[in-house]
Amino acid sequence: GCGGSGSGSKGQEGTAAAVSGESAESAAGQMEAASDAKAGGTLKIGVNTECVHTMLSFDLTGAGVDYYYSWPVYESLFKPNAEGTVDPWLLEDYSYDPEALTYTFHVRKGVTFSDGTVLDAEAVKWNLDHYLEVGAKVEALLSSIESVEVVDEYTVQLNLNKWSSILPYAFSRECGYMFSPDFFEKNGEEYCKEHPCGTGPFELTSWDYDVSKTFTKRDDYWGGDVKLDSVEYIIYKDALVSSAALQSGEIDAILALNAESADALKAYGYDIKTCSVKSHSYLLCFNSLNKTGDDPTGDLKVRQAICHAIDTDALVQAVWGDYGDVRNQFGVGTHYYSEDVKGYDYDPEKAKELLAEAGYPDGFEISLKTEETSALKNAATIIQSYLAEVGIKVNLSILSGADANTAEAGWGEGMWLHGSSVYVSVPMQMASMFRQNLTGHVLGINNLLRPDDVEAALATSVMAADEDEAVKTVGEANRLLTDEYCIVYNLAEVATLFAVNDYVKDSGIGEVFYSVADLGNAWLDK
């Protein structure tokens, strides 16, 4: 459960509008370009787990795998693009007014749900209202929404109680998935949990728990002819078996590979796709608040020493190979990147000095907990080994499933190696983690320092009137978090890995962002 989180930021009117227009055209252009596409066939996709929850969009928890399963059925109001911003998707376009605290959405015409009903303003309002009532992420993302209003048949207006620029980003994920209200009212919630009814190119026709799901194409898809007859998701618990299955042609693509399998497949000549927007970030979190007063990580010098002691380059190379990027702040590779953040270079001598200064010339013992995935486990083992070199003895706990969850929620000492899925918006992500007075199971809620200047910087970035200010304040927040307070240490940003066979064309898998693909256009060249 390393769901991402987010909260307010500010989008700029001009940019958003421009982007939206462009993308609507390019979507149409793409469809025409694929004229030599062959129709028919079944795309078989290997995944490693069953849906974490049900397939009812309101219930989705934000686990990566839930998004993969949503590809064929759900579309959201906005869609991430390669630049790291979002375009309208089920909307024709939208506008907003920070002064009046409103967003106006113009719903795309001609979109139907798989039960044949039409997506109109009423449907959007119903969905948003419903989400505001039951959705898991209401607090974190949508708390600024006061009410949703139908203006006309295809226009919806959101009234806010305070300004938030992140709403388009929020609606680019499960919060923005549209579910057929008629279908829901008619069949009830219980039924809908296993029978999604979205606007996507396919509809779920069979669900064999823990084995496979089959999605069959819709003839009335708003985006044009769907080439594939169907898409089948097959679950492989064992990574080796799924690689073997790809090689033998039993499946056409594997989603969310681990780095080891990716390496092996690469060696056999398979193309490993990584999205242009990275999807996971890995953070080493310190118990910087040090409530009990006996955790050495309460000392800034200790935290800095630890950061200096780790050779991040080598670590990232060893754990993720070419699929991971070293990073020292949030938003590397976007326009939020700040030169001012120095980060920590690998310098064990300095680490030792700092430790000595902090009063630990002989090091100390500390715990490091993380979740049971091969990447986190390897990374933690490597950290342990580096810290041993400066005299810090790390006791590792690798926790699985519920243990990890509970441990993270109740994390109270030492360090935590955190893997988090990324939201497209950098300010949204940072604000969701480091602002004061957060509730719920937000990262290190009881353990991380939440200094006032960080709070101020993040608040400003969310309220910022223009992009420059946002960039500046995000940069400042990053500097404070990393250099000044060393609350967390950014290790790496990693793409989700996809292995897709050559003959799978235009699938969009692994192209832009892990939560979206373009299965309506996909076709098989065999």
Next chain:
Amino acid sequence: MIKYVGKKIATAAVLILLVSFLVFILMQRLPGDPATIALGDAASAEAIQDYRNSYGLNDPVLVQYWNWITNIFLRWNFGKSILNARDVTTYINERLPNTISIGLPGLVFGVLAGIIVGIISAVKRGTWIDQGLTLIVNFFLGAPRFLVAIFGVIILGLQMHLIPLQGYTAPWVDFGEYVHKAFWPVVVNAIYTTAILARQTRSNMLEVINQDYVRTARANGLSEHKIIFKYTLKNALIPVITIIGLQMRNIVAGAVIIENVFNIPGIGQMLVSGIQQRDYFIVQGCVLIISMVTVFCNLFVDIAYGFIDPRVRKSMG
């Protein structure tokens, strides 16, 4: 006989009840909160409380147990999965047959192969055939199951294209397909049983083969074939049956690994993820149903005893 069976069933029922209680208590002792897992990191405290209430997780433990167990025995309702709200009953109904359809042939073939190997090495005792078989048997006693499984997949499946890599089709859906897909999982499952039974059969055969009554049979000029299969094997099998009974509970133990490797939607897979995800009702339900199967199988074994050993049959009346 009826009295005996009745008594046995009553004991079994009490046993199952006690098992259910033990499992329930064990699950309570597990650290971790299902609500957190179900709702994700970002869930608010209230949401979690609501969730817990809706599943009755905040009731006193004994009340929870009472609700659970009465639901099962009165309505055959095992509750709902905490994670995805599916009926555990449906789950079990879907999956138990799958596990059995892999585990049972595994057990049967394992037993047959084990007995045959045991006979061969007993009859050829001291020769290189015996030594070779003993070595192989010991090898499989020591080889981690998942390694054996995956080596088969890679060598037989990926490289030689003899078996499919994974997957499962129920025999009642398409028998040919089932045979094709279940072959290797069944073999892997059977190997361990084979090894244990071969050891047991060999030593029992050796014990029996020197008995006076075998010598009598030989002295009366009966053929070697008859001596081994009629005058030795039946006697040697009696202690082996106990082992078979004990192996029943391991059908599922094997399933935990095998189902993981071969993507077989069985009860073992469900159990492991259930334990890891703290899906109380899934785990409790699965363990209970498995225990029921085990207890039932042992009942069956007891009766099977009677068919092989007339001394027991007589006393059952």
Next chain:
Amino acid sequence: MPEKLLEVNHLRTSFFTAEGEVKSVSDVSYYVNRGEVIAIVGESGCGKSVTQMSVMQLVQTPPGRIIGGEVMFDGKSLLEYDAKSKEMRAIRGAGISMIFQEPMTSLNPVLTVGEQLSDVICTHSHLSKKEAWKKGIEALAAVGIPEPEARMRCYPFEMSGGMRQRVMIAISVACDSKLIIADEPTTALDVTTQAQVMDLLIDMVHKYNKSLIIITHNLGLVTRYAQRVYVMYAGKIVESGTTEKILTHPEHPYTLGLLKSVPRLQDDKDEELVPIMGAPPVLSKLPQECAFLPRCVYACDTCRKEKCPELRQVGDGHFVACHINVRENGTGAAGTPKASGTVREDAGEKGEILLKIEGLKMHFPVTKGVFGVHAGTVKAVDDISFTIRKGETFGLVGESGCGKTTTGKCILGINQPTDGSIYYKGRQIAGISAREFAPYRREIQLIFQDPYSSLDPRNSVYSILREAIICDGVSKTQKEISDRIHELLRIVDLDPGMSQRFPHEMSGGQRQRLGIARALACNPEVIVCDEPVSALDVSIQAQIINLFKKIQRELGITYLFVAHDLAVVRHISDNIGVMYLGHLVEVTKSSDLYANPIHPYTQALLSAVPITDYYEEQKRERIILQGEVPSPMNMPKGCPFHPRCAYATEQCRKEVPRLREAGGGHLVACHCAVH
């Protein structure tokens, strides 16, 4: 057709084991004529069974191997066939059949009698399954099994030992073999059943003109049934000849010793038996010289110098392998057959009453099989009373399963009696708690029926005795214990060098003596001796009986001596009680009982005992009991003996007779006996 059906020449068989080559059979020659009954006798372990197994090529290989020799059967040379060959299989069963030592274990417990019988018949004929089954029924009928059709469907465990032995005979008769080898056919059976079975076997042999080889250590059987006898010692035939010759004019010192060891019914109580001294040879370390030399009382220089003697003829068909002529020059050394011990006057009225048993009852509820269904009650002991005085021996005899052991166990407090009382030194000890019993624990000891099972296989002689020595709770030093062990071993004539041996490393006789030593270790006043000699061969049996007597003389111990062999009991007891199905049917002085048995059962018992005196045996008239011993679970109404009693009257069928005085302290429980 040659006269000799089976002729074995220079047969040699060895076992190649870790301790070396065990020469079980070294150069044995013998023959059997058609229609003849011969016997092979010899001490336990001398190679009797292996010889016969070699003939049938049933020796376990490895470790055994037939090294040489020739076996001619009906004109065929058997050793030329492979052990697993078709020819050999055809001989087995059809040509030669074998009845094995233990009927309990020689039948397959999970197959019905009918299956086993018809399997054999099918193998040796061209009959169909159905016909074979029919023939099986006839065979069972022929050996006198009632309701043969029903019995065909029975499993061996549902039959008594005697019936099982009959089934074995039926099998060998059914396959129509020319020669039957009966390997100790009756050791496991009690005297009356033994007599029944042997008579039947001989009948069959005569009726179908078969030949028979009886292997036994019971010389009484030989006397009664065999025409010729071979005496084996240490893998060799040491003497052979007609039964009369061997039994009346033995030439070999071993044969002589064997005969002297046998207790006789006529002997007086205090007559010492003369056992063969020393231990049987170890077959893996046979000396060059005569193997009997170390135990031979006649041994002279020739024996020590010369190689092992060959068989030489000493009379008409009488051969012996001995350098010396025992009859002429061997009278010297241990001489007279009956060296009499100290004769004591009748102990009868002397000492005070030590044990008094009154109305003792022991009923076992029987639960069947593994499932514990109540199936009835075994009245193992049903209302018996007797008294034993200090320093006296009370003998308890009776068929197997009549409740002798159970009586003993009640006295020892191992079983809690259902009813009745046991007074020890005037105090009631029946049914008291373990704690109350504790003070008497040491004083009453038991010698177990089966010495082997009563010795922990993982304890050495030393620790077994040590456990008994420290039992009285008085602390002793290591040296005191060690001294006492040494002394005990000396008393029972065991070599102190054996103190670190384990039970399995000792011979049956040695184990039995160890059991006695353990019983003595606590300085008991009473010892319950439960068939202490039933499992032994005659010479060892003699040693032990002498030992008992010696200990009683020296230490004044009181015995309750349980056995089913009357000759043995007679040799040791002052008073004897005869039990039948949990009832005491006759109690009297030992001399009186043998001279004047009153109860029909006692009479039958006495007459069933085969005796070694050749001429006497020929003259003897025997009472053969009809029918099987009833199961103690459903006892017949009235007198328990009436279904087998020739004199049974209407009264016997209704009324249980009580013990009544029949003159001179002679008690009998019989309605008819008094007249």
Next chain:
Amino acid sequence: MDNDFAKLQRETRKRNRKQALGIFFGRGIIVKLCTVVVVGFIFMAVFADWITPYDPAAQNLVEKLQTPSAAHWLGTDFLGRDVLSRVIYGGRVSMYVSLLSGSFAAVIGIGLGLVAGYVTGMVRRVIMGMTDIILSIPGMVFTLIIAAIMGTGVMSLTLAIGIGMIPTYIRMVNGLVLSLKENDYIVASKLVGRPESKILLKHLLPNAFPSLIVLYTINLGNAIMTESSLSYLGVGINPPTATWGNMVSDAYAYLLQAPWLAMIPGICIIILIISFNVVGDGLRDALDPRLRGKL
């Protein structure tokens, strides 16, 4: 004379010990080999600190996944750690886990089994009832649950595995006691007034020994297997502690690139389990005085 007697005792005792050794090693080359393996592995485990060429946790991220070479006899793993050193240290932990859990289960299980075999009434019913209950839950699942409750340290895993094995001991010992206590030699011991507790220890236990030693060695193997399966299912021992089980399951992901990584500890497991079993059978025979040459 008494001196002689004492001397004789000593000498024959010595002879008995010698014979036991003779029987053990007289069983053929395989027993000798397996003894060497067990002793060798134990030696390796005890002296791991001296004989390993590298620190088992020392990483060299540049030199990862190397094939065997002069510097690294068995190559390096995915974090550049020396496989040979890890195999040696892994053996230490694996054997520690297996010996400790096996012994723990043996001590508790045998104790409870003896009690349940000797007493009647409530105590017996409770013990055997618990045993039946646990024995009707699949062993692996029970251990998995216990492991999940106890957490993932070496110690708690050892305990979890041990607890899972207890019922098998109870069952076996109880059965043995019930049949052994019918033996005459137990009665004989009672007749000379031995207290029950002494009889349990001096007669029942030694006679139950052959079956127990076989069960014990089987369980040693089972413990190693269980540990490895638990690692595969993600409930194993935490890094950097190497065990053969978690080495196999960690290397599992690299099976296609570096099969030897999984094979080496895998083969160690197999060899050790075979050796345990063979040595167990040998011990069983050697400790049985009945096999020491017949008279």
